[in-house]
Amino acid sequence: MIICTTISELRTILNGQRGEAPDGLIGLVPTMGFLHDGHASLMQRSVNECAFTVLTVFVNPLQFGPNEDFDRYPRDLERDAALAEKHGVDLLFAPSVQEMYPTRPLTKILINEVADRLCGASRPGHFDGVGTVVTKLFNLVQPGRAYFGMKDAQQVAVIQQMVNDLNTPVDIVPCETVREADGLAMSSRNVYLSSDERAQAVILSRTLQQAERMLREPGMTAGKLSAEAAASIRTSPLAVIDYAELLTYPSLQPIDPDQLLTEMNQTLILALAVKFGGTRLIDNRLLQSAGGGLNV
């Protein structure tokens, strides 16, 4: 595995690779590092499907708010490199902030509507930062496929919208959420949790499972399902809800609270963001209402 930290090295290596295998598919796995098995599943899928896999590790300051965890975000490049190599990644690109943003960027990608709700509402500017860095990575790597986790389902919807709107020649590949044995979605931020918080964090995945069961109950409405989800999360004393919302997916449109779910024919998302102490966790589940087929 090649490791590089500069854009000029990255371009030289990729040009060489394209020269050697002009038809070879390049797969991109963008991450912020501190890799876990969720990231590993993305890397493995790219390695299986593409001739050459590029993993990027970059904690992108543009997508963090002023009072968020940019400075304390966990980092361990040595461990990340070992894991990437084990999974067959060909190239690890780990640039510095200075390398990616040598001057204050005056251009940014603004994605409306789909980026305004959920995490976009709680973290203003977050998806502008994500859209901007992902566009830069697409321009640098020019991948045929890019792999994103459904753990961040809104991010998948936002990136897919951006790629559609801008005719970016890349296939976005959504990958299933990888979970701990008790159901907690893997996240680099899970290391922040105290042991009590960690034990109670399982309420997110339990709530999502419960919602799946409740979906088909006669008389179940959108409003009732969201309210039941919020009530379920509140059974964990350390949990503070940021949002618990039922929306359409991938358009992320709100649903009339009185709407009977058994009468809808659409893919929905129950999306949760919950704080445990200073740690904000997100999780979600796609729900298939009555006759709907999953369309991601």
Ligand code: AMP
């Ligand atoms: P991050 O390093 O948290 O920015 O995540 C990098 C990529 O890995 C994103 O596409 C995430 O959605 C994906 N990812 C993070 N956690 C998981 C997980 N538990 N299962 C699957 N993919 C994940």
